[in-house]
Amino acid sequence: MNEIQRKFLISADIMRWLEKYEYHTEEVEQFYVKSDENMTLYYKKYLPNIYTKVLVDKDKQEHFTPIKEEEYLSHRSKHIGRKIVKKSYTVYIEDERYIIYEYMKKLKGLYMLFAYCSSEKYLRESHTLETLQPFILKEIDVDRKYEDETLALCVKPMEYNIIKLFEKIDAFEAANLFFWQVPSRLYIRDGVALVLYKNLRLLHYYKTNYQRKHFSATLHRLRVLLRRTATLLETFSDYFNPNVTRFSCDLLLRYHEETKVLRYLYFLEELCSTKEEAKMTLYSELKTLISNEEKAVVQMLLSQPFGQLIQILTRELYDAEYHQYKPLKKEVKKAVRKKLDHFQSLLLKTKEGYYDELLDELYVSMDSLQTLIEDFYHILGEKKTKLIVEELNILLKPLREYRNCKERAMILDAIKDQAETKNLDTEPLLCTHEEALMQKIETACKLLRSSSFYL
Numbered sequence: 001m002n003e004i005q006r007k008f009l010i011s012a013d014i015m016r017w018l019e020k021y022e023y024h025t026e027e028v029e030q031f032y033v034k035s036d037e038n039m040t041l042y043y044k045k046y047l048p049n050i051y052t053k054v055l056v057d058k059d060k061q062e063h064f065t066p067i068k069e070e071e072y073l074s075h076r077s078k079h080i081g082r083k084i085v086k087k088s089y090t091v092y093i094e095d096e097r098y099i100i101y102e103y104m105k106k107l108k109g110l111y112m113l114f115a116y117c118s119s120e121k122y123l124r125e126s127h128t129l130e131t132l133q134p135f136i137l138k139e140i141d142v143d144r145k146y147e148d149e150t151l152a153l154c155v156k157p158m159e160y161n162i163i164k165l166f167e168k169i170d171a172f173e174a175a176n177l178f179f180w181q182v183p184s185r186l187y188i189r190d191g192v193a194l195v196l197y198k199n200l201r202l203l204h205y206y207k208t209n210y211q212r213k214h215f216s217a218t219l220h221r222l223r224v225l226l227r228r229t230a231t232l233l234e235t236f237s238d239y240f241n242p243n244v245t246r247f248s249c250d251l252l253l254r255y256h257e258e259t260k261v262l263r264y265l266y267f268l269e270e271l272c273s274t275k276e277e278a279k280m281t282l283y284s285e286l287k288t289l290i291s292n293e294e295k296a297v298v299q300m301l302l303s304q305p306f307g308q309l310i311q312i313l314t315r316e317l318y319d320a321e322y323h324q325y326k327p328l329k330k331e332v333k334k335a336v337r338k339k340l341d342h343f344q345s346l347l348l349k350t351k352e353g354y355y356d357e358l359l360d361e362l363y364v365s366m367d368s369l370q371t372l373i374e375d376f377y378h379i380l381g382e383k384k385t386k387l388i389v390e391e392l393n394i395l396l397k398p399l400r401e402y403r404n405c406k407e408r409a410m411i412l413d414a415i416k417d418q419a420e421t422k423n424l425d426t427e428p429l430l431c432t433h434e435e436a437l438m439q440k441i442e443t444a445c446k447l448l449r450s451s452s453f454y455l
Contacts, residue, residue, distance in 0.1 A: 003097070004120050006129075008113040009137045009146065014100055017135060023089045030086075031079035032152050040149060043067075043075055081153035082106050093128050107156060112146065145325045154325035155187075162190050166318075169198055174205035181378050184329055189239040191328035192232065193317040195375050199229045200310055200317075207301050214294045216266035223263060226256040231368045232375065235335050244316045251309050258300060262293040264411045268429055278428040281421045289415065332376045339369045340388070350445045356406070359441070363399050366392055391451050398440035405431030 027047040035041035040056040051072040053065045076083075085104040090097065096117050103110040113132065117123040137159075140146045145157045165183070172180055182194050206222040209215075230252040237245045269286045272278045300306065343365045349358060370392050373385050412426040 003116040003118065004123050005141075006115045006123060006139065007141050007146070008115070008132075009140050009143075010100070010111045010113045010132075010135045011137060012109065012111055014111055014113065014132075014135045017132065018089055018091070018100060021091045021093070023091045026088045026090070028084075028086055028088070030084040030148060030152070031076060032081055032149060033075050033078055034080060042149070042152075043072055045072060082151075084148060084152050095122070096126060096128055098128070098132075103151075107151060110151075110157070112140070150325055155327040155330075157325070158185055158187065158327075160186065160190075162193075165190075165194055166197060169194065169201065174201055177202055177205075182328070182376070184379050186328045188236070188324075188326045188328050188331035191332075191379075192236045192239060196229065196232055196313065197317050199225055199232070200313055203229065204310060207306070211298055211301060214298075216263070216270075219259060219263060219266065219297070223256055223259050226252045226259075227367070228371050228375070230256070231371045235339070235368070235372060240316055241319075244312060248309060248313050251305060255300065255306070259297055260407070261411060262290070262297050264408060265290045265293055268408070268412070271429055275428045279425055282424060282426060282429070285415060285419050285421065285424060328376075329379050332372075332379055336369070336372055336376075336380065339365065339372060343369055347445065347449050351449060354445075359399060359402065362395070363403055366396060366399070370396065391448060394447055395441065395444035398437050398444055402434065402437045402441060405434050405437065 029045040029047070030042055032040070032042040038058045042054050042056075044052045044054060046052070049069065051067045051069055053067045053071075055063045055065070057063065083105075084107065086107075087102045087104065089100040089102070091100075092098075096115065098116070099114040101112045101114070103112075113136070115123065115126075115129055115132075117126060123129065144150055145154070151157070160183070169177070169180060177198050180198055182191050182198075186194070203222065203225050206218055206225065210218045210222055230249045233240065233245050233249050233252075265286060269283070269290060272283045272286055343362070346358065346362050346365055350362070354362075370389065373380065373389060377385055409430055412429055416424050416426050
């Protein structure tokens with residue numbers, strides 16, 4: 001007859017319960033090795049000297065093969081992840097069987113209970129299982145982070161309520177959400193989901209505020225969040241539905257691009273009011289263009305796709321199916337290192353000379369790197385990231401100003417071409433220190449090429 005199995009996470013106090021019964025003990029060492037995609041391969045050693053090879057096929061069926069010590073030891077040196085060492089205590093009570101697993105070494109402190117019975121009904125009505133309730137923390141039948149393969153290849157299981165963490169973000173006033181920090185002891189997917197959720201709340205907040213009052217500062221924050229959210233999705237795309245990621249990134253970057261002209265118009269209007277040589281016709285032209293662009297941007301923010309973007313991404317964040325149980329801190333560091341390597345490779349190219357296309361690549365690389373660091377500053381550690389941020393700012397400021405000068409000239413040319421006033425004079429608003437900025441960029445590139453970035 002097939003046995004019904006239930007699996008529970010239990011506290012170390014279970015040993016007090018165990019003292020009342022006779023039990024059989026067994027100690028096992030287990031490790032995994034690299035295998036084909038369609039199968040899993042691991043080896044077991046039942047102390048003192050029984051060795052087994054276990055092949056798990058694509059249907060999750062296990063095939064056991066006895067092996068010799070020499071073969072076991074030859075594969076032991078090539079194991080991946082951590083070796084699992086656990087001690088089992090088996091207790092028989094009437095027709096029920098209970099196995100308590102006590103994990104050792106790097107998994108010390110982890111205890112699990114497997115309950116076996118002849119039927120579901122018998123198990124539900126089990127008096128023994130009822131007496132065990134004070135020691136049971138939760139049922140883990142479908143919790144994959146407690147499977148042996150996950151325990152071997154991923155971080156030691158972490159326990160937290162992700163819904164409660166979402167609710168903590170909801171408890172913040174939107175304007176104060178910049179002070180919220182994601183907890184460090186999380187799995188990578190959950191940590192990224194929480195940061196994205198924070199961004200979505202802020203996007204909605206600044207979107208609503210801009211619709212009410214057309215302030216340049218509000219538009220700037222909105223644009224920063226659009227770019228930041230896209231960067232986060234692109235960096236950690238493996239943890240979300242690829243169709244959702246692609247759709248969201250495309251839309252976020254499109255909105256970021258479509259609001260660029262209005263951002264410059266606000267700046268040019270302010271600049272025009274401070275320039276004595278700027279004509280009133282130019283100021284009037286800018287005011288008209290701003291009014292038209294504001295209507296277009298508000299229409300975009302009110303459009304169905306923008307609302308759908310927020311809804312689709314929010315649903316995706318809550319839809320947390322099985323994912324790799326990797327720690328947030330380790331994976332964020334890995335992502336930052338990858339971006340840092342790319343940025344350094346671009347820096348090396350500037351040694352041979354550079355042009356606007358390379359400077360654009362440098363800027364995008366540096367911007368996404370700094371965005372990632374700012375989102376996870378406290379996770380990476382202040383001391384470890386302070387140097388990187390300071391070094392990046394050496395290049396970021398002159399390069400950002402240089403890009404602004406170039407883009408400002410393009411927008412002013414377009415305004416001049418489309419203006420009703422013939423021979424509209426845009427000269428007073430053009431950048432006059434481009435050559436000085438190029439020298440600053442050259443100096444910054446030299447400094448950064450000689451710097452030691454590290455995490």
